[in-house]
Amino acid sequence: MEVDSESREATEIVPPSGSARPPDSKETMEDTGTNVLGSSATTTANTTVPAAPLSGSAVSTLPVGGAPSETETDGEKEKNPTDPQQQPSSSVPNQSGPMHMDEAEEDDMCRYCFEGREDGPLLSPCNCAGGQKWVHLHCLRQWQRRVLVSQPTHPAFYEDDIRHQKCNVCGSQFTCPPPTRQELMLSFTGPELASLLDPTTIIASHEVFSAELERQIESAPLPIRFFSQSHRHWIRGVYLITSVTPDGEPIPLKINERDHLLSFISRIDADTLTIKYRDKSLRLVTKGALEGVDPSRVLSVLPRVSLPARLVLEPVDPPNCGDDGIAAVNLTRPIPDPIDSHRIEQAYARVCKKYPHARNVKLEHYIGGPCDKDEPVQCVVPGGGPNSPGWTTTSYIEEAIVVAHSRACRRYATQGDFGGGQSVRLKGLKSAASLNGQSGILLRFQGNTGRWEVRLPDGDGKAVKPDNLEPVYPDDGQWQGLVLVFWGDARWSRVQLLGEIARGHWGLCRSTVAELIARPPDRLQGLQGRLAFAPVTEMTEEFMKKQMEMARAVHLRDEPQEGGEGEDEEDAEELGWIAEMAVPDDEPAPPEGGHAGGGGEARPT
DSSP: OOBOBOOOOOOOOOOTTTTOOOOOOOOOTTBTOOOOOOOOOOEETTEEOOSSOOOTHHHHTSOTTOOOOHHHHSTTOOOOTTOGGGSOOTTSOOTTSHHHHHHHHHHOOOTTTOOOGGGSOEEOOSSOOGGGSOEEHHHHHHHHHHHHHTSOSSGGGOOOOOTTTBOTTTOOBOSSOOOOHHHHHHHHHOHHHHTTOSTTEEEEEOHHHHHHHHHHHHHSOHHHHTGGGGGGGTTTOEEEEEEEEOTTSOEEEEEOSHHHHHHHHHTSOTTTOEEEETTEEEEEESOGGGTTOOGGGHHHHGGGOOSSEEEEEEESSOOOGGGOEEEEEETTOEESSOSOHHHHHHHHHHHHTTOGGGGGOEEEEEEOOSEEEEEEEEEEEEOOOTTSSSEEEESOHHHHHHHHHHHHOOOOGGGOSOOTTOEEEEOOOSTTGGGTTOEEEEEEEETTTTEEEEEOTTSOEEEEOGGGEEESOGGGOSOOOEEEEEEEEEEEEHHHHHHHHHHTOEEEEEOOTHHHHSOGGGTTGGGTTTOBOOOOOTTSOHHHHHHHHHHHHHHHHHSOOSSOHHHHHHHHHTTOSSSOOOOOTTSOOOOSSSOTTOOSOOEEO
16 A cells, blocks of 8 residues: 555535444545444334433432332332331341342343343343343343444544443443454444455445435535535445555655655654654655665665655554555546656656556546545556456556556567457357357457457456457547556555445445446446445434335336235345445356456356
């Protein structure tokens, strides 16, 4: 994960329900800057679990057993130990005997749901006594979940709310540690969705979420509508995950300008060689441009390093997988020209000194996301080897141009008018006629067999003769190679992204070459039926719940189902507005193993 040194805009409209600040990604050093799981509220004996424990005077007047106190039955009359009327009868059992203990246990109740041991074991998690002493563990967990649900998903906006760690009645620490944010997020999204957060996965915005952001932009007052344009990054976005950086790994820092270097040096602690990044401490180590430098001389050598320079930072704190960095680029926001034309010309010039024809490589430019939006953060190059998903990524433009040029070169007279990375359509196949009309991306030409290796959208690889291929876009002319250049990207911590998925903002699916073959306006539509969304929980945005209810009502009205009421509800849930797990029957399931492109040897066709 690359880190930068420039600041990104901070003024945004906070989406509804408190947390849904548009999925601000995990910022990096170049930005001068850089999660809650659960199910819906349960009921016990038809009593909804309260969101908070009782406190104040109500606690002091509620007896453990739930019976009226003397002050309730006799007014303010106090007990007098000398009054015979108030002395225990000789027929009353010994209060210290076994019978009293059994009765006391029967009278114990959970301070959240007011039910007893018949609904589960009771425990005393704090220093409270009397009616506040006992809780069910699952009730306490639900309370802790609700506290975290009320907080934003962005790490920069986590509130210092300790109610899930300390009792808000007695103030003591809970003896049972609360679930971590990551554990809570996993309980909202489920392990299946969480397992999809790896490179080559697609993150796509829910249509209801996109419509809500558009509504916010339109309803914003004119003076601040300009700042709400940051919402555009998320509206109908289709993000390809390009990297997942485990927390604790070294972080490379690219510095291109002298003033950026001086600014970075000013932030370094001279004694420890550390800098503060949000709530993290990072240490500058003698790697990259400082390779071999004595640590005691780093600050004297650093101002004189040659630019551009690559420095390396290492986290000081122990790693936490919830803080893994996830970076992704938006495939749906092309722009006609590069944001920095001079930067692109410099890259071409450096490459063409060795490969003059590399000037013919086509560059498509995109707004990749809000982080480092003026930098060419990531490049995607179609094509690759037999084990690639159908593309490769790099953060260096020069490298991307060289790779694209190499793949497009004509090395065999028998390869036809095709080049590696090109989008093609299969035709004229007889032994596998069902594949005719399918599109794919060319990987490489097998000179010994005279066939092209083609990666198909289902992740399978086929070996096809040039006569059985045609370009998907013949009007584009002779294929010379292609690079998708993304200016900026989106970054999240793992827990932050899980939180936004739990809100209902995003769906996930394995990416395929179909996303690169399609034109940008068609990429979101091509994901219909493939995206998986989190189930509805207390974490789900209210506006999304309402849209789901409306869709269910329309479905039940227009397509009445046979059978009982329960069957109607079950069918309505299958609409998938929030919870559908999505691979249509007529579309092959994505391959196992974590990469959409599968791999393995191509099979002759």
